[in-house]
Amino acid sequence: EPEVTQTPSHQVTQMGQEVILRCVPISNHLYFYWYRQILGQKVEFLVSFYNNEISEKSEIFDDQFSVERPDGSNFTLKIRSTKLEDSAMYFCATEGDGSYEQYFGPGTRLTVT
Amino acid sequence: AQSVTQLDSHVSVSEGTPVLLRCNYSSSYSPSLFWYVQHPNKGLQLLLKYTSAATLVKGINGFEAEFKKSETSFHLTKPSAHMSDAAEYFCVVSEMDSSYKLIFGSGTRLLVRP
Numbered sequence A: 001e002p003e004v005t006q007t008p009s010h011q012v013t014q015m016g017q018e019v020i021l022r023c024v025p026i027s028n029h030l031y032f033y034w035y036r037q038i039l040g041q042k043v044e045f046l047v048s049f050y051n052n053e054i055s056e057k058s059e060i061f062d063d064q065f066s067v068e069r070p071d072g073s074n075f076t077l078k079i080r081s082t083k084l085e086d087s088a089m090y091f092c093a094t095e096g097d098g099s100y101e102q103y104f105g106p107g108t109r110l111t112v113t
Numbered sequence B: 001a002q003s004v005t006q007l008d009s010h011v012s013v014s015e016g017t018p019v020l021l022r023c024n025y026s027s028s029y030s031p032s033l034f035w036y037v038q039h040p041n042k043g044l045q046l047l048l049k050y051t052s053a054a055t056l057v058k059g060i061n062g063f064e065a066e067f068k069k070s071e072t073s074f075h076l077t078k079p080s081a082h083m084s085d086a087a088e089y090f091c092v093v094s095e096m097d098s099s100y101k102l103i104f105g106s107g108t109r110l111l112v113r114p
Helices: none
Strands: A005-007 A010-013 A019-026 A031-037 A041-050 A053-057 A065-068 A074-080 A088-095 A107-112 B003-006 B011-013 B020-021 B024-028 B031-036 B042-048 B056-058 B064-068 B071-076 B087-094 B100-105 B110-111
Touching: A005 A088, A010 A019, A019 A031, A019 A088, A031 B011, A031 B100, A041 A065, A041 A074, A065 B064, A074 A088, A074 B011, B003 B087, B003 B100, B011 B020, B020 B110, B024 B031, B024 B087, B031 B064, B042 B056, B042 B064, B042 B071, B071 B087
Parallel strands: A010 A107, B011 B110
Antiparallel strands: A005 A019, A019 A074, A031 A041, A031 A088, A041 A053, A065 A074, A088 A107, B003 B024, B020 B071, B024 B071, B031 B042, B031 B087, B056 B064, B064 B071, B087 B100, B087 B110
């Protein structure tokens, strides 16, 4: 069964550093999403991406965040200057087979020290 | 704006007894509703979905949910709990009018006692 993969599984970084989280979507999926889950809190929507552009973003997704598909396969989330409060589990999700189902990757745990 | 309320943060049942996880939603449109499960240190797995077809939806691992528009509810049930069902369960609504983003409830942690 096809699946969404994410790398790295765990990233530790110092405050102020840039991080890039990577996602490989299911082949032929067209809609891509990033969500995050701060420890002990609910899963929150960050951004949706379709046809090589952002279709919607949340208030959390400020100028420090960006997304792109650099090579037509990977889907990345970049945080330019990390803050302590960016520590969370980041999930990539993809959809595109008309089922309205979003398939989630296993997540990247980001720890900012 | 759409929202989801999960009425219980924790539910504890004995193995072999029924499971009921409650969820109420608020939506201006015909919603799509989902239940996802998250096992410890794992990703999110779709249990079942409702997208305006049959109101009683069957999912994986014996779970099912019933969409009740009059009560704006989408409760998750299972006739007989198994130890492996212990996990965090999220009720989710999709905004079908925009980017199909998912809005998650706060989650219910299911504990299954032997």
